[in-house]
Every structure is written in C-alpha cells, then in structure tokens.
Amino acid sequence: MKPINRIKPGWSGNIAYLVGLITTDGSLSKDGRHIVLVSKDKGLLEAIRKNFGLTIIIGSKFSTYTKRKNCYTLQIGDIIFYRWLVKIGITPNKTKTINALKIPDKYFFDFLRGHFDGDGCFYSYWDPRWKSSFMYYLDFASASQNHIIWLHKRINKLLKIAGHFNRSGGIFHIRFAKKESQKIINKFYQDRDLICLERKYKKIMKALVQDK
Numbered sequence: 001m002k003p004i005n006r007i008k009p010g011w012s013g014n015i016a017y018l019v020g021l022i023t024t025d026g027s028l029s030k031d032g033r034h035i036v037l038v039s040k041d042k043g044l045l046e047a048i049r050k051n052f053g054l055t056i057i058i059g060s061k062f063s064t065y066t067k068r069k070n071c072y073t074l075q076i077g078d079i080i081f082y083r084w085l086v087k088i089g090i091t092p093n094k095t096k097t098i099n100a101l102k103i104p105d106k107y108f109f110d111f112l113r114g115h116f117d118g119d120g121c122f123y124s125y126w127d128p129r130w131k132s133s134f135m136y137y138l139d140f141a142s143a144s145q146n147h148i149i150w151l152h153k154r155i156n157k158l159l160k161i162a163g164h165f166n167r168s169g170g171i172f173h174i175r176f177a178k179k180e181s182q183k184i185i186n187k188f189y190q191d192r193d194l195i196c197l198e199r200k201y202k203k204i205m206k207a208l209v210q211d212k
Contacts, residue, residue: 005054005055005077005078006080007054007076007078007081008081009080011106011107012107013107013110013191013194014051014194016104016110017110017111017113017114017195018048018114018195019085019111020110020111020112020115020118021037021048021117022035022037022090022114023090023094023098023101024114024117024119024120025039025118026038026118027094028082028091028094029092030092032079032083033077033079034075034076034082035075035081035082035085036073036075038061038073039071039074040071040072041072041197042058045058045072045074046058048074048195051195054076056074056076058072058074059073059074060072060073061073087102088101089101089102094144095144097144098142098146098147099144099150100150103154105158108154109158109184112140112151112155112184112187113194115151116138116188116200117200119140119141119142120139120140120141120200121139122136122138122139122181122200122203122204122207123137124136124137124207134207134210135177135178136178136207136211137181138175138176138180138181138184139173139175140173140175141173142171142172143170143171145172148165148172148173148174151174152165155174159180159183159187161176161184163176164176164177178211185208189201
C-alpha cells in the first residue's frame with residue numbers, strides 16, 4: 001500500500017515554522033493540492049520530512065543562474081493542509097500579493113523563525129568607527145510591501161521594537177540592529193527541539209560568542 005503523506009492542520013511550533021518557510025521559500029500549486037518547498041539546504045528538507053513523518057522523495061532543482069542542480073525540492077500532496085494554508089492567508093502566486101496571515105501570538109516566533117530561514121539574513125562585523133565595536137543585524141525580506149508592514153506590526157506589538165524599513169530593488173526589508181535583534185533571537189531558539197536551519201543558527205551563535 002502506498003504511504004499516505006499528510007500533515008494534520010493545527011498549530012504547533014513546527015507547524016508554525018513550516019508555515020513561515022512556505023510563506024518565503026514555498027508555493028501552492030494551482031491544482032489545489034500540492035505544496036512545494038525549495039531550499040539549498042537538503043538537511044532542512046530532511047528535517048521537515050522526518051518531523052512530519054513524510055516518505056516523499058526530496059528532488060533536485062536546476063538553477064538557471066548556476067546552470068546546475070543546486071536546490072532541493074519537497075512536494076507535498078495534501079488537499080486538507082493546502083486548504084488550511086489558504087484559510088490562514090497563503091495563496092498561489094503569493095510572492096507580491098501576500099498580506100497579513102492568521103498566526104496565533106503563541107506561535108508567531110516559530111513562524112518568524114521559518115520566515116527568517118527562508119528569506120531572512122543575519123550579518124555581523126567589527127565597526128571601524130568605534131574601538132572594539134561588534135555589530136550584528138537581523139533582516140527580514142518580502143516582495144510584498146503589505147506583508148512586510150504586517151510583519152513589522154506584529155513584531156512591534158509583541159516585543160516593542162521598531163526596526164528599520166528599507167527597499168532594495170523590488171524587495172522590502174525590515175532590519176533590526178543589535179539590541180533589538182537579540183530580543184528576536186532569544187525567541188527564535190528558546191526550544192531547541194523545534195526545527196531550524198542549523199547553518200543560520202550556528203552563524204548567529206558564533207556572532208553572539210564574538211560579541212561577548
């Protein structure tokens with residue numbers, strides 16, 4: 001008998017993380033049943049597959065930029081989960097049109113961790129303007145201005161931090177500097193049993209050690 005690969009709708013830390021990842025690095029097919037995740041990190045897709053008990057094969061994706069297969073894909077066929085995602089605000093062709101999502105406060109930072117692992121970035125450096133000044137930033141990005149505004153409002157509501165808006169090309173960003181980003185980081189990794197992109201986690205932890 002063919003294994004049934006389904007994800008039960010309903011909130012948990014890892015479901016919220018998956019929603020964040022789908023929001024940034026995923027898509028809903030127009031057929032009304034398939035959810036596709038794309039990542040350069042095969043280990044992340046393996047972690048998702050393992051956590052949700054999926055037996056789907058991880059495929060590879062050809063890049064028109066590098067002319068080689070350097071991305072991995074996970075395609076989930078699940079009508080019920082698909083419809084649940086639509087209900088909370090994720091739709092096909094969402095890149096520039098996605099708006100607010102119905103994410104409970106309790107799971108917002110798990111969602112935000114998935115969002116960050118998809119399209120966010122972290123960078124750090126020694127600032128030459130001040131002696132022994134080590135700086136770091138968290139950056140969240142989206143091609144939808146409405147979505148990034150909603151994201152900013154939720155973060156501000158829950159943590160009382162402002163961040164800084166900017167636009168680069170057709171992409172909108174919220175960037176949080178050192179003290180503000182530390183508050184988000186504390187929320188990101190308070191439960192290490194939950195899924196995260198280990199590469200980004202280690203990069204952040206290394207910067208925090210340097211800062212000390």
